[in-house]
Amino acid sequence: MSRPAYDAVVIGSGPNGLAAAIEIARAGRSVKVIEANDAPGGGTRSEELTLPGYVHDTCSAIHPLLSVSEFFNTIPLERLGIELAHPEIPYAHPLDGGRIAVLHRSVELTAQGLGSDANAYARLMGPLAKNCQEIMDMFLGPIQLPKRPALMIGFGLRAIRSIKGLGSRFDTDEGRVLLAGAAAHSMLKTSQVGTAGFGLGLAMTAHAVGWPCVVGGSGRISEGLVAYLRELGGELELEHRVTSMAELPDARAYVFDTSARELASIAGDALSARYRRAIRRFRYGLGVFKLDWALSEPVPWAAPEARKAGTLHLAGTVEEMAAAEASVRQGRAPDRPYVLFAQQSVFDASRAPAGGHTAWAYSHVPAGSTLDMTQRMEDQIERFAPGFRDVIVERRTMSPADVEAHNSNYIGGDINSGVQDIRQLFTRPTWRPRPYLTSNPNVYICSSATPPGGGVHGMCGLHAARLVLRRSLGVSAKQAEVAKKSRRIA
Ligand SMILES: Cc1cc2nc3c(=O)[nH]c(=O)nc-3n(C[C@H](O)[C@H](O)[C@H](O)COP(=O)(O)OP(=O)(O)OC[C@H]3O[C@@H](n4cnc5c(N)ncnc54)[C@H](O)[C@@H]3O)c2cc1C
Secondary structure (H helix, E strand, O other): OOOOOEEEEEEOOOHHHHHHHHHHHHOOOOEEEEOOOOOOOOOOOEEOOOOOOOOEEOOOOOOHHHHHOOOHHHOOOOOOOOOEEOOOEEEEEEOHHHOEEEEOOOHHHHHHOOHHHHHHHHHHHHHHHHOHHHHHHHHHOOOOOOOOHHHHHHHHHHHOOOHHHHHOOOOOHHHHHHHHHHHHHHOOOOOOOOHHHHHHHHHHHHHHOOOOEEOOOOHHHHHHHHHHHHHOOOEEEOOOOOOOHHHOOOEEEEEEOOOHHHHHHHHHHHOOHHHHHHHHHOOOOOEEEEEEEEEOOOOOOOOHHHHHEEEEEEOOOHHHHHHHHHHHHOOOOOOOOOEEEEOHHHOOHHHOOOOOEEEEEEEEEOOOOOOOOHHHHHHHHHHHOOOHHHHEEEEEEEOHHHHHHHOOOOHHHOOOOOOOOHHHHOOOOOOOOOOOEOOOOOEEEOOOOOOOOOOOOOHHHHHHHHHHHHHHOOOOHHHHHHHHHHHOOO
16 A cells, blocks of 8 residues: 555644644654645734735734743744734723723732722732633643642633623723623623633733734744744645545545534545534634724824723723624624724834834624624724824725635634634534544544634644544654654754
Protein backbone atom coordinates (compact mmCIF):
# COMPACT_ATOMS: atom_id res chain seq x y z
CA MET A 1 0.00 0.00 0.00
CA SER A 2 1.37 3.46 -0.87
CA ARG A 3 2.15 5.92 1.90
CA PRO A 4 -0.35 8.80 2.24
CA ALA A 5 0.92 12.13 0.90
CA TYR A 6 0.42 13.79 4.31
CA ASP A 7 -0.07 12.71 7.88
CA ALA A 8 -2.81 15.32 8.21
CA VAL A 9 -4.72 17.75 6.03
CA VAL A 10 -6.41 20.72 7.71
CA ILE A 11 -9.32 22.37 5.91
CA GLY A 12 -9.45 26.07 6.81
CA SER A 13 -6.70 28.41 8.04
CA GLY A 14 -8.41 30.30 10.87
CA PRO A 15 -6.51 30.50 14.17
CA ASN A 16 -7.82 27.06 15.16
CA GLY A 17 -6.85 25.44 11.85
CA LEU A 18 -3.37 26.95 12.06
CA ALA A 19 -3.04 25.93 15.72
CA ALA A 20 -3.96 22.34 14.84
CA ALA A 21 -1.50 22.29 11.93
CA ILE A 22 1.31 23.76 14.06
CA GLU A 23 0.78 21.23 16.86
CA ILE A 24 0.89 18.35 14.35
CA ALA A 25 3.97 19.76 12.57
CA ARG A 26 5.71 20.30 15.92
CA ALA A 27 5.35 16.57 16.56
CA GLY A 28 7.36 15.99 13.38
CA ARG A 29 4.39 15.00 11.21
CA SER A 30 3.63 16.26 7.71
CA VAL A 31 0.66 18.58 7.39
CA LYS A 32 -1.02 20.66 4.71
CA VAL A 33 -3.59 23.43 5.27
CA ILE A 34 -6.12 24.16 2.52
CA GLU A 35 -7.88 27.54 2.61
CA ALA A 36 -10.81 28.79 0.50
CA ASN A 37 -9.82 32.46 0.60
CA ASP A 38 -6.96 34.21 -1.19
CA ALA A 39 -5.36 34.98 2.19
CA PRO A 40 -5.00 32.86 5.32
CA GLY A 41 -6.36 33.69 8.76
CA GLY A 42 -10.17 33.36 8.72
CA GLY A 43 -11.30 35.64 11.55
CA THR A 44 -7.77 37.04 12.04
CA ARG A 45 -7.21 39.27 9.05
CA SER A 46 -6.68 42.97 8.45
CA GLU A 47 -7.22 44.96 5.29
CA GLU A 48 -7.37 48.53 4.00
CA LEU A 49 -11.16 48.38 3.98
CA THR A 50 -11.78 52.12 3.62
CA LEU A 51 -8.85 54.14 2.22
CA PRO A 52 -5.20 53.41 1.41
CA GLY A 53 -3.08 53.54 4.57
CA TYR A 54 -6.02 52.85 6.94
CA VAL A 55 -5.62 49.31 8.32
CA HIS A 56 -8.83 47.73 9.64
CA ASP A 57 -9.46 44.42 11.38
CA THR A 58 -11.79 42.57 9.04
CA CYS A 59 -13.16 40.38 11.85
CA SER A 60 -11.53 40.03 15.29
CA ALA A 61 -9.91 43.12 16.78
CA ILE A 62 -9.34 42.78 20.53
CA HIS A 63 -7.19 39.95 21.84
CA PRO A 64 -7.17 39.24 25.58
CA LEU A 65 -7.42 35.52 24.84
CA LEU A 66 -3.97 35.42 23.19
CA SER A 67 -2.38 36.09 26.58
CA VAL A 68 -4.26 33.40 28.49
CA SER A 69 -4.18 30.69 25.81
CA GLU A 70 -1.98 27.64 26.38
CA PHE A 71 -1.47 27.45 22.61
CA PHE A 72 -0.36 31.06 22.10
CA ASN A 73 1.84 30.86 25.18
CA THR A 74 4.00 28.32 23.30
CA ILE A 75 4.35 30.52 20.21
CA PRO A 76 7.35 32.92 19.89
CA LEU A 77 5.02 35.85 19.28
CA GLU A 78 7.61 38.60 19.29
CA ARG A 79 9.93 36.90 16.82
CA LEU A 80 6.97 36.25 14.52
CA GLY A 81 6.00 39.94 14.56
CA ILE A 82 2.92 39.52 16.75
CA GLU A 83 3.11 42.48 19.13
CA LEU A 84 0.30 43.53 21.44
CA ALA A 85 -0.68 47.20 21.85
CA HIS A 86 -2.48 48.07 25.09
CA PRO A 87 -4.84 51.01 25.55
CA GLU A 88 -4.56 52.92 28.82
CA ILE A 89 -8.09 51.77 29.70
CA PRO A 90 -9.13 48.25 28.57
CA TYR A 91 -12.82 49.09 28.24
CA ALA A 92 -15.47 51.60 29.23
CA HIS A 93 -19.23 52.00 29.08
CA PRO A 94 -20.52 55.57 28.64
CA LEU A 95 -23.92 56.63 29.95
CA ASP A 96 -26.05 59.69 29.22
CA GLY A 97 -25.00 63.03 30.72
CA GLY A 98 -21.26 62.43 30.28
CA ARG A 99 -21.23 59.67 32.94
CA ILE A 100 -19.05 56.63 32.29
CA ALA A 101 -18.19 53.27 33.88
CA VAL A 102 -14.49 52.58 33.45
CA LEU A 103 -12.66 49.27 33.77
CA HIS A 104 -9.00 50.00 34.58
CA ARG A 105 -6.30 47.33 34.73
CA SER A 106 -6.34 47.81 38.51
CA VAL A 107 -9.39 46.36 40.31
CA GLU A 108 -8.94 48.94 43.10
CA LEU A 109 -8.93 51.91 40.72
CA THR A 110 -11.97 50.52 38.93
CA ALA A 111 -13.80 50.06 42.23
CA GLN A 112 -12.96 53.63 43.30
CA GLY A 113 -14.80 54.92 40.24
CA LEU A 114 -17.98 53.02 41.14
CA GLY A 115 -19.07 55.06 44.19
CA SER A 116 -21.32 53.04 46.47
CA ASP A 117 -20.58 49.88 44.45
CA ALA A 118 -16.84 50.06 45.18
CA ASN A 119 -16.78 47.34 47.85
CA ALA A 120 -19.13 44.99 46.00
CA TYR A 121 -16.99 45.26 42.86
CA ALA A 122 -13.65 44.81 44.61
CA ARG A 123 -14.92 41.80 46.58
CA LEU A 124 -16.25 40.15 43.44
CA MET A 125 -13.47 40.90 40.96
CA GLY A 126 -10.34 41.02 43.16
CA PRO A 127 -10.01 37.23 43.68
CA LEU A 128 -11.02 36.49 40.08
CA ALA A 129 -8.45 38.85 38.58
CA LYS A 130 -5.77 37.33 40.82
CA ASN A 131 -6.60 33.78 39.72
CA CYS A 132 -7.45 34.64 36.12
CA GLN A 133 -4.95 32.31 34.43
CA GLU A 134 -6.01 29.30 36.46
CA ILE A 135 -9.70 29.94 35.81
CA MET A 136 -9.09 30.50 32.10
CA ASP A 137 -7.01 27.30 31.87
CA MET A 138 -10.04 25.47 33.16
CA PHE A 139 -12.43 27.29 30.85
CA LEU A 140 -10.24 26.90 27.74
CA GLY A 141 -9.13 23.37 28.57
CA PRO A 142 -10.86 20.03 28.05
CA ILE A 143 -13.52 19.00 30.58
CA GLN A 144 -11.54 17.79 33.62
CA LEU A 145 -11.51 17.79 37.40
CA PRO A 146 -10.25 21.15 38.70
CA LYS A 147 -6.85 21.35 40.39
CA ARG A 148 -8.23 23.81 42.96
CA PRO A 149 -11.85 22.75 43.44
CA ALA A 150 -12.70 25.55 45.90
CA LEU A 151 -11.58 28.23 43.42
CA MET A 152 -13.54 26.67 40.58
CA ILE A 153 -16.66 26.08 42.64
CA GLY A 154 -16.52 29.72 43.79
CA PHE A 155 -16.21 30.93 40.20
CA GLY A 156 -18.74 28.40 38.89
CA LEU A 157 -21.44 29.40 41.38
CA ARG A 158 -21.21 33.00 40.21
CA ALA A 159 -20.66 32.20 36.54
CA ILE A 160 -23.71 29.95 36.28
CA ARG A 161 -25.99 32.86 37.20
CA SER A 162 -27.61 35.22 34.73
CA ILE A 163 -25.90 38.59 34.38
CA LYS A 164 -29.21 40.13 35.41
CA GLY A 165 -29.12 38.17 38.68
CA LEU A 166 -25.45 38.96 39.33
CA GLY A 167 -26.14 42.65 38.64
CA SER A 168 -28.54 42.81 41.59
CA ARG A 169 -25.53 43.18 43.92
CA PHE A 170 -24.82 46.63 42.42
CA ASP A 171 -26.77 49.82 43.22
CA THR A 172 -25.47 52.15 40.53
CA ASP A 173 -25.90 52.13 36.75
CA GLU A 174 -22.12 52.24 36.46
CA GLY A 175 -21.65 49.12 38.60
CA ARG A 176 -24.31 47.22 36.69
CA VAL A 177 -23.24 48.10 33.15
CA LEU A 178 -19.56 47.33 33.64
CA LEU A 179 -20.06 43.56 33.72
CA ALA A 180 -23.31 43.48 31.71
CA GLY A 181 -21.66 45.24 28.75
CA ALA A 182 -19.01 42.51 28.66
CA ALA A 183 -21.61 39.75 29.13
CA ALA A 184 -23.49 41.04 26.08
CA HIS A 185 -20.60 39.83 23.87
CA SER A 186 -22.20 36.40 24.35
CA MET A 187 -25.28 37.47 22.34
CA LEU A 188 -27.46 35.77 24.97
CA LYS A 189 -30.44 37.08 26.98
CA THR A 190 -29.40 38.93 30.14
CA SER A 191 -31.70 36.59 32.12
CA GLN A 192 -30.13 33.43 30.68
CA VAL A 193 -28.14 31.11 32.97
CA GLY A 194 -24.40 31.30 32.43
CA THR A 195 -24.34 34.86 31.06
CA ALA A 196 -22.66 36.04 34.26
CA GLY A 197 -19.76 33.75 33.32
CA PHE A 198 -19.14 35.72 30.12
CA GLY A 199 -19.22 39.05 31.95
CA LEU A 200 -16.95 37.85 34.76
CA GLY A 201 -14.59 36.00 32.41
CA LEU A 202 -14.11 38.94 30.06
CA ALA A 203 -13.81 41.52 32.86
CA MET A 204 -11.33 39.28 34.67
CA THR A 205 -9.09 39.09 31.58
CA ALA A 206 -9.35 42.87 31.17
CA HIS A 207 -7.91 43.31 34.68
CA ALA A 208 -5.35 40.51 34.49
CA VAL A 209 -3.96 40.77 30.95
CA GLY A 210 -5.67 43.78 29.37
CA TRP A 211 -7.69 44.02 26.17
CA PRO A 212 -5.01 44.72 23.55
CA CYS A 213 -5.09 44.85 19.77
CA VAL A 214 -2.25 43.59 17.58
CA VAL A 215 0.16 46.21 16.23
CA GLY A 216 -0.42 46.50 12.49
CA GLY A 217 -3.71 44.58 12.60
CA SER A 218 -5.06 41.16 13.53
CA GLY A 219 -3.71 39.87 10.21
CA ARG A 220 -0.27 39.84 11.85
CA ILE A 221 -1.48 36.89 13.95
CA SER A 222 -2.17 34.73 10.91
CA GLU A 223 0.94 35.94 9.07
CA GLY A 224 3.03 34.97 12.11
CA LEU A 225 1.34 31.58 12.53
CA VAL A 226 1.72 30.76 8.82
CA ALA A 227 5.42 31.70 8.93
CA TYR A 228 5.87 29.46 11.98
CA LEU A 229 4.01 26.59 10.32
CA ARG A 230 6.27 26.87 7.27
CA GLU A 231 9.39 26.87 9.46
CA LEU A 232 8.11 23.59 10.88
CA GLY A 233 7.69 22.15 7.38
CA GLY A 234 3.92 22.63 7.07
CA GLU A 235 2.32 23.65 3.76
CA LEU A 236 -0.50 26.05 2.87
CA GLU A 237 -2.66 26.09 -0.25
CA LEU A 238 -4.89 29.13 -0.85
CA GLU A 239 -7.97 29.71 -3.01
CA HIS A 240 -9.22 26.15 -2.79
CA ARG A 241 -12.75 25.86 -1.43
CA VAL A 242 -13.08 22.23 -0.49
CA THR A 243 -16.46 20.78 -1.43
CA SER A 244 -15.84 17.03 -1.20
CA MET A 245 -13.42 14.54 0.34
CA ALA A 246 -12.49 13.39 -3.17
CA GLU A 247 -10.63 16.69 -3.74
CA LEU A 248 -8.38 16.18 -0.75
CA PRO A 249 -4.89 14.69 -0.93
CA ASP A 250 -4.44 11.27 0.61
CA ALA A 251 -3.84 11.65 4.36
CA ARG A 252 -4.12 9.73 7.61
CA ALA A 253 -6.32 12.39 9.19
CA TYR A 254 -8.57 15.21 8.00
CA VAL A 255 -9.10 18.10 10.39
CA PHE A 256 -11.94 20.54 9.64
CA ASP A 257 -11.62 24.18 10.71
CA THR A 258 -15.02 24.73 9.08
CA SER A 259 -18.55 25.14 10.36
CA ALA A 260 -20.17 21.93 11.55
CA ARG A 261 -22.64 22.21 8.67
CA GLU A 262 -19.84 22.44 6.09
CA LEU A 263 -18.04 19.47 7.64
CA ALA A 264 -21.21 17.39 7.16
CA SER A 265 -21.68 18.58 3.60
CA ILE A 266 -18.03 17.93 2.59
CA ALA A 267 -17.57 14.62 4.39
CA GLY A 268 -21.06 13.33 3.46
CA ASP A 269 -21.22 9.54 3.64
CA ALA A 270 -17.83 9.39 5.33
CA LEU A 271 -19.83 10.35 8.44
CA SER A 272 -22.59 8.21 9.91
CA ALA A 273 -26.21 9.24 9.34
CA ARG A 274 -26.58 9.54 13.12
CA TYR A 275 -23.67 11.96 13.41
CA ARG A 276 -25.00 14.06 10.52
CA ARG A 277 -28.41 14.20 12.20
CA ALA A 278 -26.75 15.44 15.40
CA ILE A 279 -24.95 18.13 13.39
CA ARG A 280 -28.28 19.26 11.94
CA ARG A 281 -29.56 19.84 15.48
CA PHE A 282 -26.67 22.22 16.26
CA ARG A 283 -28.12 25.72 16.64
CA TYR A 284 -26.69 28.89 15.06
CA GLY A 285 -27.00 32.31 16.68
CA LEU A 286 -27.59 35.95 15.86
CA GLY A 287 -25.71 37.72 13.09
CA VAL A 288 -23.60 40.87 13.21
CA PHE A 289 -23.66 44.05 11.16
CA LYS A 290 -20.14 45.48 11.07
CA LEU A 291 -18.84 48.98 10.36
CA ASP A 292 -15.29 50.28 9.88
CA TRP A 293 -14.43 53.95 9.64
CA ALA A 294 -11.51 56.07 8.51
CA LEU A 295 -11.59 59.20 10.70
CA SER A 296 -9.97 62.62 10.35
CA GLU A 297 -9.40 62.83 14.13
CA PRO A 298 -10.09 60.85 17.30
CA VAL A 299 -13.72 60.20 18.25
CA PRO A 300 -15.05 63.25 20.16
CA TRP A 301 -16.35 61.36 23.20
CA ALA A 302 -18.26 63.44 25.76
CA ALA A 303 -16.58 61.61 28.67
CA PRO A 304 -12.81 62.25 28.63
CA GLU A 305 -11.97 58.71 29.88
CA ALA A 306 -13.63 57.25 26.78
CA ARG A 307 -10.82 58.75 24.69
CA LYS A 308 -8.31 56.47 26.44
CA ALA A 309 -10.36 53.26 26.21
CA GLY A 310 -9.60 50.57 23.63
CA THR A 311 -13.11 49.13 23.60
CA LEU A 312 -16.43 50.79 24.38
CA HIS A 313 -19.81 49.22 25.01
CA LEU A 314 -22.42 51.65 23.70
CA ALA A 315 -25.90 50.81 24.85
CA GLY A 316 -26.93 53.02 27.76
CA THR A 317 -28.33 51.33 30.85
CA VAL A 318 -28.68 47.60 31.49
CA GLU A 319 -32.43 47.89 30.83
CA GLU A 320 -31.84 49.52 27.44
CA MET A 321 -29.24 46.93 26.54
CA ALA A 322 -31.56 44.07 27.50
CA ALA A 323 -34.41 45.60 25.47
CA ALA A 324 -32.17 46.08 22.40
CA GLU A 325 -30.89 42.51 22.52
CA ALA A 326 -34.39 41.11 23.18
CA SER A 327 -35.66 42.87 20.08
CA VAL A 328 -32.88 41.29 17.99
CA ARG A 329 -33.88 37.86 19.25
CA GLN A 330 -37.48 38.59 18.25
CA GLY A 331 -36.25 39.23 14.71
CA ARG A 332 -36.34 43.04 14.84
CA ALA A 333 -33.30 45.29 14.62
CA PRO A 334 -33.42 47.74 17.56
CA ASP A 335 -33.52 51.52 17.07
CA ARG A 336 -30.84 51.89 19.73
CA PRO A 337 -28.60 48.85 19.27
CA TYR A 338 -25.85 47.55 21.55
CA VAL A 339 -22.70 48.69 19.72
CA LEU A 340 -19.38 47.00 20.45
CA PHE A 341 -16.85 49.66 19.47
CA ALA A 342 -13.03 49.66 19.26
CA GLN A 343 -10.68 52.53 18.41
CA GLN A 344 -7.41 50.76 17.60
CA SER A 345 -5.54 53.78 16.18
CA VAL A 346 -5.68 55.51 19.59
CA PHE A 347 -3.21 52.92 20.92
CA ASP A 348 -1.67 51.59 17.70
CA ALA A 349 -0.40 54.46 15.56
CA SER A 350 0.39 52.11 12.65
CA ARG A 351 -3.31 51.86 11.79
CA ALA A 352 -3.69 55.20 9.98
CA PRO A 353 -1.63 57.88 8.22
CA ALA A 354 -0.36 60.70 10.50
CA GLY A 355 -3.28 62.54 12.10
CA GLY A 356 -5.85 60.02 10.87
CA HIS A 357 -7.70 57.42 12.92
CA THR A 358 -9.66 54.19 12.51
CA ALA A 359 -12.63 52.72 14.33
CA TRP A 360 -14.34 49.31 14.24
CA ALA A 361 -17.76 48.28 15.52
CA TYR A 362 -20.48 45.72 15.23
CA SER A 363 -24.03 45.27 16.45
CA HIS A 364 -26.04 42.12 16.88
CA VAL A 365 -28.82 41.68 14.33
CA PRO A 366 -31.19 38.84 13.42
CA ALA A 367 -29.31 36.08 11.57
CA GLY A 368 -29.08 36.89 7.87
CA SER A 369 -30.71 40.34 8.32
CA THR A 370 -30.42 42.58 5.27
CA LEU A 371 -31.22 45.82 7.13
CA ASP A 372 -28.53 48.52 6.85
CA MET A 373 -27.70 49.42 10.48
CA THR A 374 -25.33 52.28 9.64
CA GLN A 375 -27.63 55.11 10.72
CA ARG A 376 -28.77 53.43 13.95
CA MET A 377 -25.24 52.49 14.97
CA GLU A 378 -23.87 55.95 14.18
CA ASP A 379 -26.80 57.54 16.09
CA GLN A 380 -25.84 55.44 19.11
CA ILE A 381 -22.21 56.60 18.81
CA GLU A 382 -23.31 60.25 18.37
CA ARG A 383 -25.30 59.92 21.59
CA PHE A 384 -22.06 59.51 23.55
CA ALA A 385 -19.73 61.34 21.13
CA PRO A 386 -21.57 64.34 19.65
CA GLY A 387 -19.90 65.33 16.37
CA PHE A 388 -18.78 61.78 15.51
CA ARG A 389 -20.25 62.00 12.00
CA ASP A 390 -18.21 65.16 11.32
CA VAL A 391 -14.93 63.26 11.69
CA ILE A 392 -15.88 60.38 9.36
CA VAL A 393 -13.81 60.41 6.16
CA GLU A 394 -14.92 57.02 4.81
CA ARG A 395 -16.86 54.01 6.03
CA ARG A 396 -17.25 50.38 5.03
CA THR A 397 -20.20 48.20 6.00
CA MET A 398 -20.48 44.42 6.27
CA SER A 399 -23.96 42.90 6.52
CA PRO A 400 -24.41 39.40 7.97
CA ALA A 401 -24.41 38.11 4.37
CA ASP A 402 -21.09 39.90 3.70
CA VAL A 403 -19.63 38.42 6.90
CA GLU A 404 -20.68 34.93 5.78
CA ALA A 405 -19.42 35.53 2.22
CA HIS A 406 -16.05 36.55 3.68
CA ASN A 407 -15.94 33.41 5.83
CA SER A 408 -18.42 30.58 5.42
CA ASN A 409 -17.93 29.53 9.07
CA TYR A 410 -20.08 32.51 10.12
CA ILE A 411 -23.48 31.17 9.10
CA GLY A 412 -26.06 33.97 8.89
CA GLY A 413 -23.37 36.28 10.30
CA ASP A 414 -22.98 34.23 13.53
CA ILE A 415 -19.38 35.02 14.45
CA ASN A 416 -19.17 32.15 16.96
CA SER A 417 -20.15 29.43 14.45
CA GLY A 418 -22.98 28.31 16.73
CA VAL A 419 -24.93 29.56 19.77
CA GLN A 420 -22.81 29.55 22.94
CA ASP A 421 -25.42 28.95 25.59
CA ILE A 422 -24.98 26.50 28.44
CA ARG A 423 -26.23 23.59 26.28
CA GLN A 424 -23.78 24.26 23.46
CA LEU A 425 -20.70 25.68 25.16
CA PHE A 426 -18.92 22.78 26.80
CA THR A 427 -19.70 20.12 24.26
CA ARG A 428 -20.30 21.26 20.71
CA PRO A 429 -21.22 20.68 17.88
CA THR A 430 -22.43 17.29 19.21
CA TRP A 431 -22.84 15.81 22.67
CA ARG A 432 -19.76 13.67 23.25
CA PRO A 433 -16.90 13.75 25.76
CA ARG A 434 -14.42 14.60 23.00
CA PRO A 435 -16.43 16.67 20.52
CA TYR A 436 -13.41 17.06 18.18
CA LEU A 437 -13.97 13.42 17.15
CA THR A 438 -16.61 12.59 14.57
CA SER A 439 -18.17 9.26 13.69
CA ASN A 440 -15.23 8.64 11.32
CA PRO A 441 -11.97 7.84 13.16
CA ASN A 442 -9.91 9.82 10.65
CA VAL A 443 -12.13 12.91 10.42
CA TYR A 444 -11.90 15.61 13.11
CA ILE A 445 -13.41 19.06 13.66
CA CYS A 446 -11.30 21.84 15.23
CA SER A 447 -13.15 25.12 14.54
CA SER A 448 -14.89 27.36 17.06
CA ALA A 449 -17.89 25.07 16.58
CA THR A 450 -16.02 22.95 19.19
CA PRO A 451 -15.12 23.88 22.81
CA PRO A 452 -14.10 26.37 24.06
CA GLY A 453 -15.96 28.15 21.22
CA GLY A 454 -15.49 31.57 19.64
CA GLY A 455 -12.51 33.84 20.09
CA VAL A 456 -8.90 33.94 18.98
CA HIS A 457 -7.22 31.44 21.32
CA GLY A 458 -6.38 28.49 19.05
CA MET A 459 -7.45 26.09 21.81
CA CYS A 460 -10.04 24.20 19.71
CA GLY A 461 -7.21 23.48 17.27
CA LEU A 462 -4.78 22.43 19.99
CA HIS A 463 -7.24 20.01 21.60
CA ALA A 464 -8.19 18.48 18.24
CA ALA A 465 -4.54 18.11 17.17
CA ARG A 466 -3.67 16.24 20.36
CA LEU A 467 -6.37 13.71 19.53
CA VAL A 468 -5.21 13.47 15.90
CA LEU A 469 -1.66 12.73 17.04
CA ARG A 470 -2.71 10.10 19.52
CA ARG A 471 -5.53 8.36 17.68
CA SER A 472 -4.67 8.62 13.97
CA LEU A 473 -0.90 9.10 13.97
CA GLY A 474 0.06 6.88 16.91
CA VAL A 475 2.02 9.64 18.67
CA SER A 476 1.62 9.56 22.44
CA ALA A 477 1.40 12.79 24.44
CA LYS A 478 4.91 12.10 25.77
CA GLN A 479 6.36 11.46 22.29
CA ALA A 480 4.68 14.63 21.01
CA GLU A 481 6.21 16.64 23.87
CA VAL A 482 9.71 15.25 23.18
CA ALA A 483 9.38 15.94 19.44
CA LYS A 484 8.08 19.42 20.19
CA LYS A 485 11.06 20.24 22.41
CA SER A 486 13.55 19.02 19.80
CA ARG A 487 11.80 20.92 17.00
CA ARG A 488 10.88 24.06 18.91
CA ILE A 489 12.00 26.99 16.83
CA ALA A 490 12.17 29.75 19.40
C1 LIG B 1 -16.82 40.69 13.01
C2 LIG B 1 -16.10 39.76 13.96
C3 LIG B 1 -15.52 40.27 15.12
C4 LIG B 1 -14.85 39.44 16.01
N1 LIG B 1 -14.21 39.99 17.07
C5 LIG B 1 -13.43 39.22 17.86
C6 LIG B 1 -12.56 39.81 18.81
O1 LIG B 1 -12.46 41.05 18.90
N2 LIG B 1 -11.79 38.99 19.59
C7 LIG B 1 -11.84 37.61 19.46
O2 LIG B 1 -11.13 36.91 20.20
N3 LIG B 1 -12.63 37.03 18.52
C8 LIG B 1 -13.41 37.79 17.72
N4 LIG B 1 -14.16 37.22 16.71
C9 LIG B 1 -14.27 35.75 16.65
C10 LIG B 1 -13.04 35.08 16.05
O3 LIG B 1 -12.63 35.75 14.89
C11 LIG B 1 -13.38 33.63 15.72
O4 LIG B 1 -13.96 33.01 16.85
C12 LIG B 1 -12.14 32.86 15.32
O5 LIG B 1 -11.55 33.43 14.18
C13 LIG B 1 -12.51 31.41 15.05
O6 LIG B 1 -11.38 30.75 14.54
P1 LIG B 1 -11.52 29.42 13.68
O7 LIG B 1 -10.16 28.99 13.31
O8 LIG B 1 -12.41 28.48 14.39
O9 LIG B 1 -12.34 29.82 12.36
P2 LIG B 1 -12.22 31.03 11.39
O10 LIG B 1 -11.30 32.06 11.90
O11 LIG B 1 -13.60 31.42 11.09
O12 LIG B 1 -11.53 30.42 10.09
C14 LIG B 1 -12.12 29.40 9.32
C15 LIG B 1 -11.38 29.35 8.00
O13 LIG B 1 -11.80 28.19 7.28
C16 LIG B 1 -11.96 28.54 5.92
N5 LIG B 1 -12.91 27.60 5.32
C17 LIG B 1 -14.20 27.40 5.68
N6 LIG B 1 -14.75 26.47 4.87
C18 LIG B 1 -13.78 26.07 4.00
C19 LIG B 1 -13.74 25.13 2.93
N7 LIG B 1 -14.82 24.42 2.58
N8 LIG B 1 -12.58 24.97 2.25
C20 LIG B 1 -11.47 25.68 2.60
N9 LIG B 1 -11.47 26.59 3.60
C21 LIG B 1 -12.60 26.78 4.29
C22 LIG B 1 -12.51 29.95 5.98
O14 LIG B 1 -12.32 30.63 4.75
C23 LIG B 1 -11.67 30.55 7.11
O15 LIG B 1 -10.47 31.09 6.63
C24 LIG B 1 -14.80 38.04 15.77
C25 LIG B 1 -15.36 37.52 14.61
C26 LIG B 1 -15.99 38.37 13.70
C27 LIG B 1 -16.53 37.82 12.41
